[in-house]
Amino acid sequence: MKKRLETRAMFAGYRPQDADMAVKPPMHPASTFVFPDARTGAAHMETAYGVEGAETPPDGFIYSRLGNPTLRMAEARLAAWDDSEDAALFASGMAAISTTLLAWSGADRPVWFVGPLYGGSHHFLEDVLPDMGRTVTEIESLEGLDHALHATEGKLPGIIYLETPANPTMQLQRIRTAAEWAATHSTSDHRILVMVDNTYLGPVLQRPLEEGADVVLYSATKYLGGHSDLIAGGASGSAEAMGKVKEFRTFLGGMLDPHSAWMLARSMETLHVRVERQQENAGHLLAHLRELCGPEAIRSAWKEDLTTMGEDISIAEQQQRGGGSMIGLTVPGGREGAFAFLDALTVFKLAVSLGSTESLAEHPASMTHAGVPAEAKVRMGITEGFVRLSVGLEHPEDLKEDVAHAWKVACEVANLPV
Numbered sequence: 001m002k003k004r005l006e007t008r009a010m011f012a013g014y015r016p017q018d019a020d021m022a023v024k025p026p027m028h029p030a031s032t033f034v035f036p037d038a039r040t041g042a043a044h045m046e047t048a049y050g051v052e053g054a055e056t057p058p059d060g061f062i063y064s065r066l067g068n069p070t071l072r073m074a075e076a077r078l079a080a081w082d083d084s085e086d087a088a089l090f091a092s093g094m095a096a097i098s099t100t101l102l103a104w105s106g107a108d109r110p111v112w113f114v115g116p117l118y119g120g121s122h123h124f125l126e127d128v129l130p131d132m133g134r135t136v137t138e139i140e141s142l143e144g145l146d147h148a149l150h151a152t153e154g155k156l157p158g159i160i161y162l163e164t165p166a167n168p169t170m171q172l173q174r175i176r177t178a179a180e181w182a183a184t185h186s187t188s189d190h191r192i193l194v195m196v197d198n199t200y201l202g203p204v205l206q207r208p209l210e211e212g213a214d215v216v217l218y219s220a221t222k223y224l225g226g227h228s229d230l231i232a233g234g235a236s237g238s239a240e241a242m243g244k245v246k247e248f249r250t251f252l253g254g255m256l257d258p259h260s261a262w263m264l265a266r267s268m269e270t271l272h273v274r275v276e277r278q279q280e281n282a283g284h285l286l287a288h289l290r291e292l293c294g295p296e297a298i299r300s301a302w303k304e305d306l307t308t309m310g311e312d313i314s315i316a317e318q319q320q321r322g323g324g325s326m327i328g329l330t331v332p333g334g335r336e337g338a339f340a341f342l343d344a345l346t347v348f349k350l351a352v353s354l355g356s357t358e359s360l361a362e363h364p365a366s367m368t369h370a371g372v373p374a375e376a377k378v379r380m381g382i383t384e385g386f387v388r389l390s391v392g393l394e395h396p397e398d399l400k401e402d403v404a405h406a407w408k409v410a411c412e413v414a415n416l417p418v
């Protein structure tokens with residue numbers, strides 16, 4: 001019988017009998033691997049470069065940019081969490097996103113994306129990919145896919161790219177809408193791939209491949225790594241989708257190094273425990289914030305808040321297994337109030353990034369989204385009073401007290417009764 005997800009993920013990619021019965025996998029920092037003989041070396045290299053008539057090599061490693069045992073072990077764990085055929089790890093989330101987009105886009109494979117997106121992804125799509133000869137189009141919503149096809153006179157996309165919930169304003173996209181549209185419009189020689197950035201919830205709370213997506217992408221720096229001590233990225237999908245991604249990774253050179261891969265593999269053993277407890281803490285904090293600040297001050301991917309935000313909660317019901325532990329809060333007093341709030345926090349640390357064991361807070365308008373044009377910030381809902389909270393594993397009462405105190409300070413700055 002197939003074991004359950006948490007059990008499969010625990011030993012994925014590693015068998016103790018392969019390393020002196022050590023209960024945990026060794027770390028292989030080697031940059032290169034010894035060939036048993038010249039003929040095998042030639043078979044490995046000629047196969048890697050796709051030389052016609054190359055002899056099939058035995059399973060083995062060549063050089064760590066092409067593959068490494070520790071990287072392979074960590075990739076097996078990500079594939080286990082996503083229940084995918086294969087996964088690839090990268091030196092950052094942006095390396096995963098850019099390499100995957102480059103691998104599957106092309107002159108005949110335009111990219112369509114639906115915002116809002118993480119600023120780095122948005123910049124890569126709007127300003128970098130077009131310079132590399134790709135046609136990139138922003139689609140207003142997934143309901144507008146037919147309209148977009150009409151506008152491009154029937155030119156099909158190669159990729160539909162989206163992020164849900166969006167960082168930091170929590171708009172949701174129904175993954176299945178994109179997947180069904182792509183399936184209907186794909187042909188045997190033009191397969192449209194749906195790619196979903198699942199950084200904000202991660203594989204425990206949202207499973208895009210089960211909703212019909214082809215590739216799921218991560219900043220593994222966030223929940224997968226979960227301890228603010230490594231930078232990494234991930235991509236999961238079918239063997240075919242990942243094969244091309246890994247080929248591009250070999251030549252763009254953005255693979256994850258063995259040390260970080262080992263740390264990430266270790267972190268993934270506790271992924272579900274951290275994510276569920278962080279979500280529980282966020283639930284306590286959100287209940288308190290709805291009372292203290294009023295429901296309209298809050299944005300989250302929890303159903304209660306999605307309703308207040310006017311989002312379609314049937315999307316969350318269909319594809320999410322919870323609302324996660326990210327919170328957006330509109331503080332009174334604009335930027336001054338938001339800065340006073342952030343400076344008054346002591347348990348939450350003032351830092352960008354998210355999804356870690358410790359709670360973090362930041363000001364998107366001047367920090368993570370500083371480079372986003374003012375008009376786009378307004379459109380996305382990133383106002384000067386908006387702060388982003390990533391809830392960690394501290395005691396929920398301490399988190400509540402910290403935020404309640406900071407809220408009081410912000411109200412004083414805004415001359416509001418406290």
Ligand SMILES: Cc1ncc(COP(=O)(O)O)c(C=O)c1O
Pocket residue numbers: 092093094095118120121163167197199200218219220221231232233353
């Ligand atoms: C949703 C999302 N995707 C991608 C990235 C990029 O990841 P990295 O910083 O690991 O390159 C981030 C980083 O904040 C993110 O929040």
